[in-house]
Amino acid sequence: MSDARSEILGAVREALSKTAGKSPNLQGASHVEANSRLVDHPVNLIPARGRLGKKARVDLFIREAERVNATVARVSSTEGVPREVARFLAKNNLPMTLKIAPETSEDTIPWTEQPLLKVEEGRADGTEHASVTRAFAGVAETGTLVVLSGPGNPTTLNFLPSSHVCVVQASDITGDYEEVWARLRAEKSDGDTGDFLPRTVNWITGPSRTADIEQTLLLGAHGPQRLHIVIVDD
């Protein structure tokens, strides 16, 4: 396929070189500006909506998440998470069983304090009703959760079960998406390669939905029908 590659790139270069100079939009083949854009990854205009102090930011996050049909609860510490999750399951008449991400295991969340809860770690296989994962961040501007894949946080848990519980620290709730990219670059960069992205970054804004039949909005198309966000104050 190397033929196709050089032919396509050749055609692109030829088209651009012909027009370079003719149009102010086409600057030709030097790519100096393009290269520095990749290196510096400058931020563009960021809406003012999320630029708030911590308390107002968390409040905005909650409002926006509820606006898109997520439910939100706040607990004062990680110790409060199991009780809140049990309450959520009971309220929705769901079985007291959970498939949880290894990152939310007993080491970090005291599940055994809720003896009725049956908790299992691992990826989803389609048989579970409810899952628990941990968000790397929340974004106030749209009530969005940012969930990273990894050994401790399997992607399938966010999508296969019909109820998804996601735990996020209040201090991880940012105003805008750009702050999350900045945090990822700062905290996750590999010393050797500079890579900072996991296999999958999922932005999740409310539970799954479709309006494909007569524009009728229905929740729970393929992904979860319920998204319950537990904010841990810190």
Added chain:
Amino acid sequence: MESTTGNFKQNASKALADDKLKAALEKLSEGFPAKRREAAARLPEFEALRDQARDIKTHVLANLDFYLEQFEARVIEAGGTVHWCRTAAEARSTILRISRNAGAKTVTKSKSMISEEIAINDHLEHHGIQPVETDLGEYIIQLRHEPPSHIIAPAIHLSKEQVAETFRKNHTHLAPERSLKEPRALLEEARDELRQKFLSADVGLTGANMLIAETGSIVLVTNEGNADLTYSLPNTHIVIASLEKIVPTLEDATTLLRVLARSATGQDISVYTTFCTGPKRPDDLDGPEDFHVVLLDNGRSKMLGGEFHDMLRCIRCGACLNHCPVYKAIGGHAYGWVYSGPMGAVLIPNLIGMDEAKHLPNASTLCGKCENVCPVRIPLPRMLRSWRKQQFETDKRSTIGRKTLRAWAFMAARPWLYRLGVAPVITVLAALGRKRGRFRRLPLVGGWTQNRDLPAPQGGTFVARWNRGERP
């Protein structure tokens, strides 16, 4: 995909006579534009973001070769493979080869317009591999063997009764007496049917809303979560995307995402926005072992630098369809190919040729609404006019049409002659039409008066009235 674009006039007439379609389109034209307006009103920076979105895409196109190479290098570093394909045929055989190597019996798919463009489903099926569309709308039209009628709402032309009928015909293993009256029941049935397909698929085929040069990531945007089940469950993830989907950085992708959903469905952001980079990592518990990106040209490099260069900014939001009076009257199928509405009328002739698509650039009132709502400000009316001009120059119009236009141009360039010719016609029409105030039929313009009346002129020509000192 096989095109019926050449039959546009017949397709449009058929669509206009279809009451079910009319009802569906009315619902669409009430829904999407109002939601877009509300979303835009909620974000004071929306117009400024549109400017930036336009500038990002313009910058990408001017450096497309550089960004494509950067993207490729990052995909390879992340452990993936990039396949460059010049034509739809090359892309089809590449996807078939990868699927065969993966031992695939079933390929789950999330909605992708490029996959429609290359007609991958028929190709896979022909070679014994079952493609399964997983977006609810796409699943419905796949069962009906129809093309999508809208780029983001493919089954928008169907009523729930039609969907129920389709499910009864296809899901024959289910109890025939089950109730399928409500959209909820239809959704539940499709969800159950597709669940098994998701879990047993060998390959997941997705499109990409964007390709990020900085990181080699591909971006997927859905509301259903079907794309996420498509790439996370099978062993192999294939992405098919055309060249112009590239954006420089995560920050640039973020800016485009801020205008995409708002323009499309009027959501601030779609439910699921996903950034996939390479195959699964060594210790991950799920995700694909293999990651392939099929980069398709299929006519894009030819558009670059030419008259239709700006069309390559398109991010496929569908706003121009939702606001187009012609689309709202005839729906998407009349356009006869994968794309429709104003973006389709500009893009289709570029991709399948003007001979087949000659009617499309004329299927527009040039009202300009499409450009007004386009998140990346593509001058669609200007490009539709370009096509018309090319048609005129290359003799694609009828002789009568050409002669009439020539005569009009001759007159219009000579105002005294124009006035001399028009004034008596106006006087005669005014006299004849005084009683009724309008004409039901007129000689020479029977086609025009067939569907509407011509109001009788009143008070002489515009110039005459202006000279008399009348002012609006």
